[in-house]
Amino acid sequence: MNNQRYFIELSYNGTDFHGWQTQPNGITVQKCLDKALSVYFRQEIVTLGCGRTDAGVHATQFFAHFDVVDLSEEVVIKAVGGINSLLPYTIAVKKIFKVADNAHARFDATARAYKYHLHFNKDPFKIDRSWLYKGDLNADKMNKAAELLLNFTDFSCFSKSKTQTFTNNCKITEAGFEQIENGLIFTIKADRFLRNMVRAVVGTMILVGKGDIEIEEVAQIIESKNRSKAGQSVPACGLYLVAVEYPFVS
Known part of the structure; x- marks a missing residue:
């Protein structure tokens, strides 16, 4: 059979x-x-x-x-x-x-979206589900920096080294922070993502929000293609894969 x-x-x-x-x-x-x-x-x-x-x-x-x-x-x-x-x-x-016999869960996906949750005040109900960030962040600056991501395709600076991918190019179609009570949610959507990419992106946006780097420096970091120039990866607990799109799945 x-x-x-x-x-x-x-x-x-x-x-x-x-x-x-x-x-x-x-x-x-x-x-x-x-x-x-x-x-x-x-x-x-x-x-x-x-x-x-x-x-x-x-x-x-x-x-x-x-x-x-x-x-x-x-x-x-x-x-x-x-x-x-x-x-x-x-x-x-x-x-x-x-699905069709040749349908492929990985290669047929046309877009993926992630959300990253962070909160500012200690909350026992958010343990392991959101990152507790202790400090002030300028969300407006972080959103302006996030907009720059849509202008680039090579995101080597946000990728783990020694991965098995043939290219570090991704097409980001959405990136931004939403202010919620006691926190922020970062949403990013692209055709594909590199290993550790979203957490590295958020870590870099945090540098902007803290005032450690200027908005314009994000473009320089991306152009450098150097992982050491970007921010540290934020903790895994706040990251969620929230959507995967296929042409044959409604």
């Missing part, structure tokens, strides 16, 4: 995981998901995710694909509840649906 390709949409709290991707040592989201799928469908299943998230990073929307024997719509709907019962409370499957 031929296999059918399926997309699975999920969300997870990344606090207790060593990121998405399966690795020899450490519990990962992919490892938990593959185990649950394999147990439920009674065959070995290996998923392929829409990207990687680092240890401690969360996702409110994440997609992966896997192949399994063709299932009826009724079985697919029932599978969501069954698989969720096999997963820890920190991972939730939202839906499973058929």
Whole structure:
């Protein structure tokens, strides 16, 4: 019997995981998901995710694909509840649906969006879900600096070194800070992201907000293509993958 390709949409709290991707040592989201799928469908299943998230990073929307024997719509709907019962409370499957045999969770994605949360006053309910920043920040300056990101495509200065990517080019279509009560939320959207990129971008914007560097210096940092020129990566706890777009998913 031929296999059918399926997309699975999920969300997870990344606090207790060593990121998405399966690795020899450490519990990962992919490892938990593959185990649950394999147990439920009674065959070995290996998923392929829409990207990687680092240890401690969360996702409110994440997609992966896997192949399994063709299932009826009724079985697919029932599978969501069954698989969720096999997963820890920190991972939730939202839906499973058929896609074309060549559909690819990673390479077919046309855009991704992240949000970074930070707060200014101690709050026990935001532990591991937002970064507590102790100090003052000028959000207006940070937004003006964030606008500069839309003028560039090579973001080598925000990438981890020695990655396996062929290019450090990304097309950013949205970047900015929203002021909320007791904090800020940074939103950034692009066709793709580099390893550690969002956290490095936020760290650089923090330098602007603190007054350590001027807005114009952000352009110079990007043009340098030098990671050491940019700001430090902010903690993983505040970062969320919030949207992944595909031409065939509404």
